[in-house]
Amino acid sequence: MNELLRILLTVVGVLLGVMTLAPGLIWGERRLLALWQDRCGPNRVGPFGSLQLVADMIKILTKEDWIPPFADKPVFIIAPSIIVTATLSSFAVVVFAPGIAVADLNIGVLFFLAMSAMAVYSVALGGWASNNKYALLGSIRAVGQMLSYEVFMALSLMGVVALSGSFSFGDIVEAQRDLWFCVPQCLGLAVFFIAALAETRRVPLDLPEAESELVAGYHTEYSGMKFAMFFLGEYIGVTLNAVIIVALFFGGWHGPWLPPVVWFLLKTLAVIGLFVLIRASLPRPRYDQLMEFGWKALLPLALLNLLATGAIILARGG
Amino acid sequence: MFSIIRTIWHVFLHLFAPRMTVPYPEKQRELPPRYRGRIVLTRDPDGAERCVACYLCAAACPVDCIALQAAEDVDGRRYPAFFRINFSRCIFCGFCEEACPTCAIQLTPNVEMAEYDRQYLVYEKEDLLINGVGKYHDYNFYRVSGMAIRDKDKGEAEGERPPVEVQSLLP
Numbered sequence A: 001m002n003e004l005l006r007i008l009l010t011v012v013g014v015l016l017g018v019m020t021l022a023p024g025l026i027w028g029e030r031r032l033l034a035l036w037q038d039r040c041g042p043n044r045v046g047p048f049g050s051l052q053l054v055a056d057m058i059k060i061l062t063k064e065d066w067i068p069p070f071a072d073k074p075v076f077i078i079a080p081s082i083i084v085t086a087t088l089s090s091f092a093v094v095v096f097a098p099g100i101a102v103a104d105l106n107i108g109v110l111f112f113l114a115m116s117a118m119a120v121y122s123v124a125l126g127g128w129a130s131n132n133k134y135a136l137l138g139s140i141r142a143v144g145q146m147l148s149y150e151v152f153m154a155l156s157l158m159g160v161v162a163l164s165g166s167f168s169f170g171d172i173v174e175a176q177r178d179l180w181f182c183v184p185q186c187l188g189l190a191v192f193f194i195a196a197l198a199e200t201r202r203v204p205l206d207l208p209e210a211e212s213e214l215v216a217g218y219h220t221e222y223s224g225m226k227f228a229m230f231f232l233g234e235y236i237g238v239t240l241n242a243v244i245i246v247a248l249f250f251g252g253w254h255g256p257w258l259p260p261v262v263w264f265l266l267k268t269l270a271v272i273g274l275f276v277l278i279r280a281s282l283p284r285p286r287y288d289q290l291m292e293f294g295w296k297a298l299l300p301l302a303l304l305n306l307l308a309t310g311a312i313i314l315a316r317g318g
Numbered sequence B: 001m002f003s004i005i006r007t008i009w010h011v012f013l014h015l016f017a018p019r020m021t022v023p024y025p026e027k028q029r030e031l032p033p034r035y036r037g038r039i040v041l042t043r044d045p046d047g048a049e050r051c052v053a054c055y056l057c058a059a060a061c062p063v064d065c066i067a068l069q070a071a072e073d074v075d076g077r078r079y080p081a082f083f084r085i086n087f088s089r090c091i092f093c094g095f096c097e098e099a100c101p102t103c104a105i106q107l108t109p110n111v112e113m114a115e116y117d118r119q120y121l122v123y124e125k126e127d128l129l130i131n132g133v134g135k136y137h138d139y140n141f142y143r144v145s146g147m148a149i150r151d152k153d154k155g156e157a158e159g160e161r162p163p164v165e166v167q168s169l170l171p
Ligand code: SF4
Pocket: B039, B057, B060, B061, B062, B063, B064, B065, B066, B085, B089, B090, B091, B092, B093, B094, B095, B096, B097
């Protein structure tokens, strides 16, 4: 009974935490972006504008939820929910602090990779069902980009897995007690970070949305709550990738003085801040540059990293 | 590669730069005196209406938002019987001010004239006419023009020579 209660509490806690952090991120990002662009950002509703989110929510919930007559209706409706479900379920395998995890699977990393691959469906189906050329172009780009970067994303994590000898998040964090993996795996971290940017379709790698070329890419035809789902999906994705980076490269909950969960949260917020900072500073590359960079630079880097890690482990352990 | 990291660092430093945004209602920006805001009709230094209802402003207005009706008083001075500006159409281009021969119509730096109801944006003469001279302190059209009014005949304006008797010029 107690065990069941604990699990339930964790599930609710994680869900609540993510579902407040991700939308809060929308406000946080707008505020941070504004600060980095010498503006003020939303600062009117509530203290420091923190209730802006509520205002946005009311606005988006009361908007007309329009399904274009030429769209493929069932697919059009399902598509946005896939991305939210897929990204949310990835949080199940993350260990936030010793004992605080929904399910510390022994294949956690694989589960995360599988779920982030699921998100591709959402984007692809959304663009296809919209029956709109901009949406389709956006989703073609999204599929190409996400599938390619998926490869390096997985490869860049394998160094960490090799070092810790486990796919489970709990074991990986535990293995970083003395030395965070961002030091021996700095190459892997760089590759993973860029791949994460591409996976979440964030500026500067937001080619699937690219307002200046494609209206809004794959969610051109979406409005109201369905658009909000895509939007939320993106922000949950950002949170997820930040959480993964913290868990795999920055020692998860390890840190002096403060309780483990607080450390985890602080590190996550810092990584999210870095995501936003990059959005504030870099322009969007051309699509062929993006692909070329992925296959000709990141893939060899990730492979090299994996090879070197393996060689060192072999040389050390014999 | 290095330039990318440098860019990110420089953008980060902007966190501590002063904000460009002026938080408007709390902090007002100082508008220059020639700013093109709310339109007023001014009076000459003697306190009489400057506008002579010549329709030039209405003709110059690109959006046709000025309507007026000329009339003449007992002194022989022309004045607008009504003068109406529809500020929901006005684009504050200032052409009316440039067209006006008497410096009557002037744009001021006041910009706070928002309304919830469009009807209230139609300003009548009472709303437009002010008790001052605006930007031109000494200008009085009737004092410098050759137009004859009650206490001033032709040739009596400032710098004006008496009218030439045309017939006396005949050979
Ligand atoms: S400012 Fe321009 S638009 Fe407005 S009344 Fe004058 S001429 Fe017309």
